[in-house]
Amino acid sequence: MSRLLALCLAGLVACANVPDYDDPRLIPDDDGGGDVVTCTNLLVNGAFDTTPVGWTFNPGDIVKDERQLPTDHPFYASSGDYFAWFGGSYNQTKIASQKITVPNTAKLKLTGKYFVAAVTTAGNMEDTVKLEIVDDAGKLLTFVTGFSNLDSVSETATFLWKDLHTEIPSQPFATKAVTFRITSVNDAMNNTNFLFDSLELKPTGCL
Numbered sequence: 611m612s613r614l615l616a617l618c619l620a621g622l623v624a625c626a627n628v629p630d631y632d633d634p635r636l637i638p639d640d641d642g643g644g645d646v647v648t649c650t651n652l653l654v655n656g657a658f659d660t661t662p663v664g665w666t667f668n669p670g671d672i673v674k675d676e677r678q679l680p681t682d683h684p685f686y687a688s689s690g691d692y693f694a695w696f697g698g699s700y701n702q703t704k705i706a707s708q709k710i711t712v713p714n715t716a717k718l719k720l721t722g723k724y725f726v727a728a729v730t731t732a733g734n735m736e737d738t739v740k741l742e743i744v745d746d747a748g749k750l751l752t753f754v755t756g757f758s759n760l761d762s763v764s765e766t767a768t769f770l771w772k773d774l775h776t777e778i779p780s781q782p783f784a785t786k787a788v789t790f791r792i793t794s795v796n797d798a799m800n801n802t803n804f805l806f807d808s809l810e811l812k813p814t815g816c817l
């Protein structure tokens with residue numbers, strides 16, 4: 611507690627307009643993004659386990675229940691029973707998106723879990739997944755992160771969730787409603803699976 615505040619509380623000085631600098635919410639952030647913001651996950655149901663669903667899925671079967679997979683299947687959820695499975699088929703685009711409102715912050719960080727398993731792990735980039743922030747018209751505002759079949763160890767490698775952690779500048783669309791979108795595109799051969807779970811999109815430097 612500051613000396614001034616202590617004196618104020620002790621009745622030795624006037625308390626009017628005395629900020630409590632021990633309150634971290636009163637300390638300006640240093641990321642140039644304006645006021646300190648809270649650490650609320652901007653994504654609804656980033657773990658794919660709850661309702662409201664939050665996401666719009668196309669096709670509608672992107673979220674998988676680990677309990678419904680064959681017992682000899684290696685994949686499982688990182689949190690709860692459900693996870694998102696992009697790719698996994700031929701000649702198909704899969705999209706999950708949801709509207710978010712970005713607070714007044716200079717940067718956002720995306721954390722969570724991912725895994726890539728591909729038939730073809732070298733040579734050409736055949737299948738991709740992109741995580742992006744787009745505007746109402748679908749125009750790209752910021753590329754967040756992405757993976758391809760070349761990011762896989764192999765389709766038969768031991769399944770193990772990997773940590774996802776990336777930061778992106780958000781000042782151009784701070785305080786605006788935008789869309790967070792995940793898009794996988796698989797071509798006609800050599801299947802690739804892109805798995806995600808436990809996604810959190812939060813301001814950096816938040817409290």
Ligand SMILES: [Ca+2]
Pocket residue numbers: 657658659687688689690691692693807808
């Ligand atoms: Ca989950």
